[in-house]
Amino acid sequence: MSTPEAAQNSNAHDPRAAARTAWTRQVLGDPDAVPVRASTDAGFRSYWRVHTPDGSGLLKSVIVMDSPPDKEDVRPWLRIRALLESGGVRVPGVLAQDVDAGFLLLEDLGADTYLNVIDSGNADMLFDQAISQLLKLQTITPPDDIADYNEAMLARELRLFDEWFCGHHLGMNLDREDLQTLEDAYQFLIHCALAQPQVLVHRDFMPRNLMPVQAGLADVAQDGPAVLDFQDAVRGPIAYDPISLFKDAFLSWPPQRVTIWLELYHTRATAAGLPVPPLAQFMGDAELIGVQRHLKVIGIFARLQHRDNKPKYLADVPRFFGYLDEVLPHYPQLQGLQRFIEHKVKPAIKQLQAVAQA
Structure with a gap:
């Protein structure tokens, strides 16, 4: 004690x-x-x-x-x-x-975040409450001087994947063809992100940054959790925070449930007057900005180990490759990225694992 x-x-x-x-x-x-x-x-x-x-x-x-x-x-x-x-x-x-x-x-909002308490039985209720808070956040008009999730920022984040994960972590030497393949994919993802309606974006709206406020505390919110870790908010794509919520860094859900939750978000966002596009377009937007986020986070997790001596995050990298495997085959513009991951990145991961186990 x-x-x-x-x-x-x-x-x-x-x-x-x-x-x-x-x-x-x-x-x-x-x-x-x-x-x-x-x-x-x-x-x-x-x-x-x-x-x-x-x-x-x-x-x-x-x-x-x-x-x-x-x-x-x-x-x-x-x-x-x-x-x-x-x-x-x-x-x-x-x-x-x-x-x-x-x-x-x-x-003190308590010791537990959504990540500690969410399970298959309560996820529908908790995510419905999280959507309530997200809609409030997205309804706020971004200040004129807040940063834009612009081409430079999106590109800088994407390049964390090849610099920190492929380079520093896997030790890959990317040739000119590899770099061009990645650049083509990055430019497609950036173009799609910039084409989305732009709103206030938390940038890490996920279960670990949401707290189910306990009864008895002051100013208890009846319609949603407390929101944490918001300091990097920007003006950016409307689908970014919803996909971050349902395709989380630290736990995964069946794709069918993710689809249902995204459709619920879309219905509620439409009713709230937010500038969401028609459902089919929104679902594609969510998938593609998700690819951008998955590549970025893979790079960040590698950087946390090799620069910041925080190795625990790399254990969740396979989750992100699983997310990528679900989406990349559906987009011809990302077939080069898919081949690069299948034929170069995944073999490099297996080789690194074999060395570590030897």
């Missing part, structure tokens, strides 16, 4: 931990407060749970977000949080902040 003395001994070797503990105790007025790690994410932020007296003799729980200013400025998070809250989206409440130091005190 953590104690103030144990925290002090630990902090002696970690200046950031010492600053975090000191700020927490000062802002809570509790000299015995001990932040205990609650979670981390793929970036540089970390989250710490603190139990402190609530003034009535009971303990309350709060969360400290630690966002080191030299690595991850907290201002974009605060800005997008305010934007989402203004549109009725349920977001974590901010109780105190020190922007320059990179510390926020947040309400």
Whole structure:
């Protein structure tokens, strides 16, 4: 069990931990407060749970977000949080902040995200509630100065696949024909993304970033979960967040259920007045922006291992190749990419696995 003395001994070797503990105790007025790690994410932020007296003799729980200013400025998070809250989206409440130091005190929404609680039995209900929050988010008019999910950004993300996964992770030397094959596929995907109606896009609207707010907490949302990890929001393709929700990075669903959920989203988005195209066009848009996202995430997961020393994410890469296998055969424009993956990438993966097992 953590104690103030144990925290002090630990902090002696970690200046950031010492600053975090000191700020927490000062802002809570509790000299015995001990932040205990609650979670981390793929970036540089970390989250710490603190139990402190609530003034009535009971303990309350709060969360400290630690966002080191030299690595991850907290201002974009605060800005997008305010934007989402203004549109009725349920977001974590901010109780105190020190922007320059990179510390926020947040309400504690509990320990479980959708990823922890969703299963085949409750998925319909939870996803219906998630759609409610997503529609609120997409209805918000993007500020004029928010970044566009433009050609440069889309291309930069796609190239993470060949640079970090094919290059750094698999050690592949791509020849001119390989690079042209990838470039042709990337340009097709970019063109399709830019042709979609453009709305506010979360960019990581998936179960791990949704929290089923527990009864008894302040301002409980009756029609959807709390939304997390929204600081990278942009103006972009309307199908991006729906496909991120149903073709998740960390769990997979039968394709038939994904189709049903996408159709439900389309029906509700149409009723909400969002600029969704006719259903058949929307389903194709979702598949293709999904391909862009799957390639990007494969590259990001490789980068997390080789640059950031976070190897656990690579275990989910096969899930994304499964998603690609479902979609690529249906698009003649992506047959070159499909052949490249089948005849070059997958053999390289098997060779790497064989070396690791030897």
